[in-house]
Amino acid sequence: MTTNEFVPNVVLIEDITNEQHAVVTFTTDHNFVLNEYISLRVSRPYGMKEINNRRGKVLGLTSDTVTLDIDSINFTPFVVPGDLAKTTPPCAVPSSSGVNLAEYSPTMILNDCFDNRLVE
Secondary structure (H helix, E strand, C coil): CCCCHHCCCCCCEEECCCCCEEEEEECCCCCCCCEEEEEEEEHHHCCHHHHHHCCEEEECCCEEEECCCCCCCCCCCCCCCCCCCCCCCCCEEEEECCCCCCCCCCCCCCCCCCCCCCCC
8 A cells, every 4th residue: 555545645755945935845746736735744853843743835836846835944954864763754644725715626625634523
């Protein structure tokens, strides 16, 4: 089973830049879309602890990267630890949609992909 077969979609992170708009590079192609919100999970051995559990809006993308509305200039640099044993790999998961409901969009609107309760 690959990571993309999980629901919600999980994509492993290879790198994150220290820029005004953080660029996240994944180990494989992703299926995130413009204006979607994604959440990042980065465990301590990978540095950049400030971005852990942050949610960011996708401002730009390529097949294996996303540019987010997260200013990471002053964050601790992202590093791949020398010993990967007993580490949790960094990943990104869908958080919610930033789609304008007044416009047609072929994407799914997610209020919170981790909470399957009915909205009352």
